[in-house]
Amino acid sequence: MTGAKTISCPNCGGSLDVRAAGYTVTLACRYCGALLDVANPPPDADARIIIQYHEAVAQLVLPLGSRGTLFGVEWEAIGWQERQSSDAVWTEYLLFNPYAGYRWLVHAEGHWQFGTMLVEQPERVADNEVRWRGQSWQLDDAPVTTVTNRVLGEFYWRVRAGETVGAAEYACGNDTLSLEHNADEINWTHLVALRPSEVRNSFRAPPGDLNPATDDEPDEAPPAMGSGLWARWIDLPTYAENDAAMMAWAAVLAIMVVLTGMMTFGAVTQAVSSKLTVQIDGPASQITIGTLSIERPSQRVRLTAQTYNAFVNTWVDCDYALVNRRTQQAIRADGTVEFYSGRDTDGSIWTEGNHDLTLDVSRVPRGTYDVVVQAQAHHWDDPKATAPATVNGWESVNTDTRDVVFIASAGGMDWGVFFTIMALLIAPPVVLLYWQFKQRQNA
Amino acid sequence: MSKRLILFAVWCLVWSVIALAAAWYGWSPYADASGHAAQTPMGGHGGFGYGHFYGPMHK
Numbered sequence: 001m002t003g004a005k006t007i008s009c010p011n012c013g014g015s016l017d018v019r020a021a022g023y024t025v026t027l028a029c030r031y032c033g034a035l036l037d038v039a040n041p042p043p044d045a046d047a048r049i050i051i052q053y054h055e056a057v058a059q060l061v062l063p064l065g066s067r068g069t070l071f072g073v074e075w076e077a078i079g080w081q082e083r084q085s086s087d088a089v090w091t092e093y094l095l096f097n098p099y100a101g102y103r104w105l106v107h108a109e110g111h112w113q114f115g116t117m118l119v120e121q122p123e124r125v126a127d128n129e130v131r132w133r134g135q136s137w138q139l140d141d142a143p144v145t146t147v148t149n150r151v152l153g154e155f156y157w158r159v160r161a162g163e164t165v166g167a168a169e170y171a172c173g174n175d176t177l178s179l180e181h182n183a184d185e186i187n188w189t190h191l192v193a194l195r196p197s198e199v200r201n202s203f204r205a206p207p208g209d210l211n212p213a214t215d216d217e218p219d220e221a222p223p224a225m226g227s228g229l230w231a232r233w234i235d236l237p238t239y240a241e242n243d244a245a246m247m248a249w250a251a252v253l254a255i256m257v258v259l260t261g262m263m264t265f266g267a268v269t270q271a272v273s274s275k276l277t278v279q280i281d282g283p284a285s286q287i288t289i290g291t292l293s294i295e296r297p298s299q300r301v302r303l304t305a306q307t308y309n310a311f312v313n314t315w316v317d318c319d320y321a322l323v324n325r326r327t328q329q330a331i332r333a334d335g336t337v338e339f340y341s342g343r344d345t346d347g348s349i350w351t352e353g354n355h356d357l358t359l360d361v362s363r364v365p366r367g368t369y370d371v372v373v374q375a376q377a378h379h380w381d382d383p384k385a386t387a388p389a390t391v392n393g394w395e396s397v398n399t400d401t402r403d404v405v406f407i408a409s410a411g412g413m414d415w416g417v418f419f420t421i422m423a424l425l426i427a428p429p430v431v432l433l434y435w436q437f438k439q440r441q442n443a
Numbered sequence: 444m445s446k447r448l449i450l451f452a453v454w455c456l457v458w459s460v461i462a463l464a465a466a467w468y469g470w471s472p473y474a475d476a477s478g479h480a481a482q483t484p485m486g487g488h489g490g491f492g493y494g495h496f497y498g499p500m501h502k
Contacts, residue, residue, distance in 0.1 A: 250451060251451075264466075298469050360474040
């Protein structure tokens with residue numbers, strides 16, 4: 001992208017790329033931190049030492065030389081500085097494109113902003129307000145003094161650690177106008193918020209120059225917690241997005257609340273039961289299972305019929321009626337308990353059906369109900385059977401009656417609704433995680 | 444807190460309230476019958492096995 005030039009650091013001998021050769025005035029050595037003048041080098045050297053440092057240089061989230069496309073322009077990170085005000089520390093990357101010039105990428109507490117230096121001056125309206133491009137910008141916090149702690153890389157001005165400037169920020173929506181001034185000049189910068197994923201997905205470190213996560217990335221680096229599946233989960237690149245992880249936790253919390261609430265509200269408040277003996281191929285039998293009182297505006301009623309092992313090749317039609325004692329109106333539900341067994345031509349035994357029947361009646365209105373059931377039993381003859389089939393080899397299937405136990409209960413957990421709600425709650429973070437993961441893979 | 448998180452919080456809240464209300468009022472889309480369906484006077488019965496084919500499906 002740029003006409004890069006390689007020089008040797010006169011302090012430590014390290015090989016340094018000057019990425020914006022011809023524009024860069026000051027270069028901070030990436031190995032020893034020495035500040036070099038590359039605009040006016042002595043005749044026998046590539047650069048002149050301005051300030052000699054021996055401290056360890058910083059590890060950067062975006063290594064210098066990283067390139068990324070933001071707002072349709074490919075930028076290269078050529079300089080970095082750590083700055084501080086009374087109560088905050090942040091870092092600023094100087095981006096360069098030979099056709100578009102310089103921009104700033106500001107990183108503070110996990111938040112990123114893209115900064116464009118203004119050519120024009122915003123109009124001052126009041127002590128705490130300026131106007132720029134027809135919009136009013138309000139002063140955000142009191143003006144502060146900022147100091148540059150550390151610098152690395154190339155700059156188009158004489159940068160140095162320890163430099164102080166006065167600073168103030170004006171906000172309008174999510175955008176910020178940053179004012180910096182010293183005795184010599186006033187600079188305004190328009191800062192636009194970026195999502196961490198935009199920066200992460202846009203910038204690639206140059207080959208062999210990938211730095212590990214550093215203390216410069218306080219809330220984006222995955223915390224070291226546990227191992228195995230959990231570590232793999234949190235090490236997903238999308239975890240750093242934070243939103244997806246917080247959404248997943250919120251979903252888990254909501255699911256726990258829903259489960260607890262549904263089990264509490266759906267608890268069985270009353271249950272009655274009766275046993276009915278039905279005659280095979282005989283007339284319908286009727287019994288009143290018991291009386292249920294619905295105290296809420298409405299409640300679910302669960303009707304269960306249970307049969308036993310001798311119930312083979314038989315079906316029982318169950319016709320329920322919840323008869324309101326006051327109105328004599330009936331809420332009806334019907335179903336069939338059926339269980340069949342036979343022998344295939346290869347001698348293997350097959351079975352089909354269940355020994356139980358459960359019917360759920362939703363929204364039964366408040367009232368007192370007699371739960372009545374009519375049952376009629378029939379036998380099915382296996383046309384292929386040469387001998388009566390049995391379930392376990394000794395029980396007879398040819399008795400004339402069957403016992404059926406009927407249970408009616410007010411309340412009962414609805415697992416169908418719970419699992420549906422659970423899917424609806426967990427789907428958004430899962431979809432987001434998957435989408436971000438694919439984005440990351442495609443980046 | 445981002446807009447996405449706020450939206451998701453609202454999403455969770457709405458579905459949680461629906462789930463709890465459904466449990467309290469005994470509503471379910473999976474129920475076999477509804478107490479709010481047309482109620483009939485008591486007498487006779489619903490007709491055993493109407494529309495039901497008995498016997499196994501096993502071939």
